[in-house]
Amino acid sequence: MASNAVTLNDLRLAANALEAAVGQVVVGQARAIRLVTISIFARGHVLLVGDVGVGKTTLLRAFGRALGGAYERMEGTVDMMPGDLLYHTFIHEDGRPRVELSALLAKADDLSIFFFNEINRARPQVHALLLRLMAERSVTAFNRTFQFPFLQVYADRNRVEKEETFELPAAARDRFLMEIPVEAPTDLEARRHLIFDPRFHDVDRLLDGIAAPVLDHRGLEAAAARVQQAIHTSAAVQDYVARLWDAIVHPAAAGVALSGIDMDRLVQGGASPRGVAFLVRAARVRAWLEGRDMLVPEDVRDVFVETMAHRLFLDPVYELRRESIVRDLCAAVLATVSAP
Template sequence: MDRHDALLADWRARALQLEALAAQAVIGQPRVIRLVTTAVFARGHVLLQGDVGVGKTTLLRAFARLIGGAFSRAEGTIDLMPNDLVYHTHIGNDGKPAINPGPLTEHGEDLTIFFFNEINRARPQVHALLLRVMAERSLTAFQRELRLPHLLVFADRNRVEREETFEISSAARDRFMMEITIDAPEGEADRRALIFEPRFHDADALIGQLPAAVLPYQELGDIAAAVQQHVQASPALQDYALRLWRATAAPADHGVRLDALDLHDASANEVMLAGASPRGMSLLLRAARVGAWLDGRDYLTPEDVRGVFTETVAHRLCLQPVYELRRPEIIGALVRGILDHVAAP
C-alpha cells in the first residue's frame, strides 16, 4: 500500500468512526447518517425533508461537533431579508446603533455547517443570496469578500404548512447535491428510547457527550478531491450512468410506464418537462464514488450509483406544470421505473 492509499484508508476509518459516533446521538437512522456522511465527503449541499421533531437539527449539530468546525442556523420567515443572514443592527448599551455579524458571517472561515430551517418560508431574494454562497462559498460583507471554504448548506422545507411560503425554484433545487428524507425511526426499541431515555431529552447535553473534532475539517476538501481521483468508473459503468441520464428526460423510451397513476393516458415522456442536468449527474457520480470508498473499494459498481440515485436525482426532475401537484407520487414512480428498466452492467 503506497502513501496515498494509506492516507485514504486512514480517512475511511475516521469516516466510519464519524458515522458510529453520530449514531449515538441520532438513533435508528443509519441510512440518513450514511447519506449525510456521503455529502460531507462529496462536499455537496443537502435539502432535508421531514416532519417537526425528527432530529434534523440534532443530526447536523452532531456532525458539526464531530467535524470540528462551527455550526450556524437561520430560521426562514416571510420578513427575512438577505442582509439578515449577513449582519443585524441593534441599539448598543451606549444607546448608539451597532452592527453585529449574522449567521453566515459570525464564524468566518470556520463555518462548516449552515442549517436554514424552513427555507421555503423565506423570500426568493434570500434564496438568491444563499445560492451564490453555495456556488462560490464566499460572499461580500463589511466591504470585503469573506471566504467560506469549508461550508456545507443544509436546508429544510416545511412540507405540511403552505401558507406564506415560496416554493424553491428548479434552478435552486439543482444546487443541492441531495434531498434526504428523515422520518421517525421505525424500530420499537428506538422509539421507546427516544421517549423514555432522559439523555435524548436534552439535545445540548447529548451533543456535548460527543468527542469534538474527530476529523480535521480544514483537510476535508483535499481528501474529498483525493477520493474522486481514487475511485474509478469502468467504460461499462459510464455507459450505464449515461443511459440513466437519458432515461430521466425520456423515461418512456426506456420502457417506463405510469399506467397505475391514472394520468389520463399521458405517457411518462409527456409528463416530463426536463430531466436531470449535467451538474446533477456529475453530483450523482461524486456521491457514488464516496459510497464506493466508504465500502472499501476503488472502483464504482452499479449498486453505488443506484444507492444514491433517488436522493441525488429525484428533486431535479421537472414535471409539466399540470402534474406538479402530484409530484411526490409521480416522481417516486418515475425513479423506481428508471432503476427497474435501465439495464445495469
C-alpha cells in the first residue's frame, strides 16, 4: 500500500509538471489546462468550444508534445466522407492511381491525441465512424483491424457559423467525457503577452519550449485505473451525487427554477448513467490532483458543468438558447441541492 501511495504521489508530481509545461506556452488558460489534464487521467474524450483563434489547437499541440506519442489533426468539411478518415488517393509519379492509409491509420499504434476540428461541419456518417473509434478504439479497413491503444479524441465544435453544419445529436454528445470552454484570456497581462510578445506569434517555435515529453502516454491507462481505485467515496457523497442526478433530470420536482423557463418541459433527456459515471471519474481525478484520497463535494461541483451540460437534451423551444440555459440550469442545481 505504501508503495502504491508513493507511486501515485510521483505521478501527481508528473501531472503538475505536465500542467506547468503546457502553461509556459499557453497563457491565460489555467482552467482549460486543468480540465484537459483531468480528461487525460480520466481517459475520456473531449469536446472543445470557443471562438476562432483563442488557442485550442495550440493547447492540444502543447499537450501532445508534453505527452509524447503521435498527434494528428483533421478538418471537418461538408463534403467529407467516412473513407477520408481511413485512406487517401493520389496519382503516383508513374501515372497510376494509388490508395494509401490515412495519417490517422498510419499512426494508430502510437496516436495519443487526435484533434477533429469543426466536427459539426462533417456529415453524420463521419460522426458515426468517429464514435466507433472513440468507443472501441479500433476501426476496420483494408481487411484488418487497426487498434488505437492510447487514443484520446478532442473535437472542436464551431458555435458561430450554422450554415452547412450538422450538429451532434444528444447520443453522440453523451460519448464525450467533457465539453471544455476555451475563451480568450481576461487577464490584462496575458492579453499583452499574446498581442505584443513575438514569442507567441510563432507557434512552432513556441512549442519547441517543451523540449521532451513530461509523461509517457503509454502508461496512462494503468495510471488512470490506479487513480480511480485510490480515491474513496463516502456514503454521504454518493447520496449527494444521486440527488444531483435526480435534480438535473427532473429539475421541477427538485425545486429548481429558472426565470421565464417552464421547468416541467425543459429537460427531455440526457444525464445518462454513463454521464454520471463520467462525472464521478472526473471528480476523482480532481481530488487526486488536489492531493486527497477522498472525494469531497467540491470535487464534484468543480467538474459538474463541464461533464453534464453538453449531454442534456432540451425541449426544442429552448434548444436555440441551450448554451446559456444549460449552464444556468447546472448552476441552479448546484445551488439547490444541499451538499453534505
